[in-house]
Amino acid sequence: MARRVGIYTRISRDDEGEALGVARQQQDCERLADLRSWQAVKVYEDNDVSAFKRNVVREEFELMLKDLRAGLIDGIVAYDLDRLARQPRDLERLIEIYDERPRLEFATVTNDINIGTPDGRTMARIMVAFANKSSHDASRRIQRKHLELAQQGKDSGGPAPYGWQKDDRTKVDPEAAKAIREAQREILAGVRIGTIRTRWQEQGLGNPRAGTKRMAHHHVEHILTNPRLVGYRTYHGEILYGEDGQPVRGEWEPINTLDEWEAVCAAIAERKQKHPGKMLARKYLLSGIARCGLCKTKIRGQVNQKWQPGSKAARFTYQCSVVNGGCGKVGRVGDPVDKLIAQLVLEEQRARAAVTEVPFDQRWPKDAELEQVNEDIAQLVEAERSKQITVATLLQLLPAKERERDELKLERARFYKEQKQAEAKGEARNMTVDEFLALPVERQQEIVLHSLSAVIIHPAGRGRRKFDPSLIEPVWR
Incomplete structure (x- = not known):
């Protein structure tokens, strides 16, 4: 019976994402398996994955080790030893499995190393150690090159970051x-x-x-x-x-x-x-905003289990729940409540905007002060470089200026954040109700909370009734 082997392929970088390198490795490994009369039953492919970086997990490599230990495959065929391992610890994990199962097969296309034998393991350890050193040396040279390019304001190559054109990283997409x-x-x-x-x-x-x-x-x-x-x-x-x-x-x-x-x-x-670690996702507009008209507990939206697309049943309802500490006596179909609140809020914000137009293009008033602090820092650094002051004097004067600069930059960020937030929220006043309801629910809530502090839902009595807007009471800010 033919021995069942797994083929392992890996390439560190595949900028185009076409997997041509690993495909060539697979073809050569399959040819070698045929020459040995082995049956290639699975290909483990780690495309665009480094074997040198310690923080990188090679998912297919880990799966291959697991299958090898479990006896699902009887050996490995790889294009080269450095495709399998560039860290000695990865090689030792592989050797440990071959110690446990002495009859496992092993072969590479480019050399005749066999980690199934003591001599082969020794040679493999030497080769991986040299490959590791080569990667360290290359990494050090690359880092120095990247730092030099960075200091000159140049790009380091690689795939274009999102926002810029693939064929010209300097041009915006x-x-x-x-x-x-x-x-x-x-x-x-x-x-x-x-x-x-x-x-x-x-x-x-x-x-x-x-x-x-x-x-x-x-x-x-x-x-x-x-x-x-x-x-x-x-x-x-x-x-x-x-x-x-x-x-x-x-x-x-x-x-x-x-x-x-x-x-x-x-x-x-x-x-x-x-909100460190807090789940901020919301499904319904008035979740956390609506309150029961009887017990004043917060009302949350809940899906109607009987609702199906195209049916006449309510898609969701706002229901006072005993589970959340409420009385459980007040509920309302959600869609008409949302539409009513959207209409009222948009009308209120349009009326407010007609009275007081908020300027969104004001400049931060301390621009000149921050520019002066930056100039002071540059002058201190230049004075030390030209030997007008000592390093000790520079280190006495510089920290205070740097703290002042950082505080001003933080203040500038807050100023523009509040201005841009007001501008983004102010865009709502020209929306229709349908446009408002098409927004993400978090943005809908921000717009509503700009005008309302709560919405009181009063009881409608028993039986089926027509929606009554008078039972929905907005609490304006």
Whole structure:
């Protein structure tokens, strides 16, 4: 009976996402398996995955080890030993399994190393140690090159970040930039990143290399707060500063102005501080806003289990629940309540806007003060460089100026955050009710809470009744 083997293929980078490298490895491994009269039963493919980086988990490699230990396959065929392991600890895990099952098969296309034998294991350990050193040396050279490029404001290559054109990383992709700006306005208007992530996933935005994989929350957050959006160059995830103390500017077109970007960053940071680890998702407009007219307990929306698309039954209801500490005596069909509240709130905000028009284009009044502090810092650094003052004197004077600069920058971020939030929420006054109800529910709630502190739902009595708007009492701010 032919021995059943698994084929392992891996390539560290596949910028185009076409998997051509691993496909060539698979063909050569299948040819070798045929020559050995082995049956290739499964291909374990780690495409675009590093074997050197310690924080990277190779899912297919882990699955292969599991199958090998469980006896589902009788050996491994790989293109080269360094496709399997570039960290000695990974090789030792593989050798441990071959110790437990001495009859396992092993072969590589490029050499005749066999970790099933003592001599082969010794040679494999030496080769992986050299491969590891080679990766370390290459990593050190690459890091030095990337730092030099970063200091010059140049790009480091690789796939274009979302927002810029694939064939020219210096040019903005108009459609992607539009999606980013719209998502940022939604953040300022109260929409959760999770809601944006779901919509982007459905529309194929934000992560073109992810294919069918679910987009991570932190990935969307990074896209919307990336310093690259305002032209800042980063290194290892941090904004890189030049010798003059100012952020290094990159050689690409920005998408945001500084005040827009700082406002979004401040809004996201503030939300994390207010609700650390808290689930902010809402399904219904008045959840947490509506209250029972009898016991004044908060009423929450709940889906009607009998509802089916196209049926006449209510899609959801607002119900005072005993489980939540209420009396359980008040409930109302949800859709007409939402439409009524939307209509009242939009009318109130239009009337308010007609009386007092809020200016959204005011500049932060301390721009000149921050510019002066930055100039003072640059002068101190230059004075030490030209030997006009000592390093000790510089270190005595610099911290106070840096604290003043950081406090002013934080104040500027808060100023523009509040301004942009007011602008985003103010857009609602020109909406129709249908346009309002088509918004994400978090944004609907932000608009409602701008006008209302609560909605009292009074009891309607027994039996089926026509919806009575007079039993819905908005509590205006």
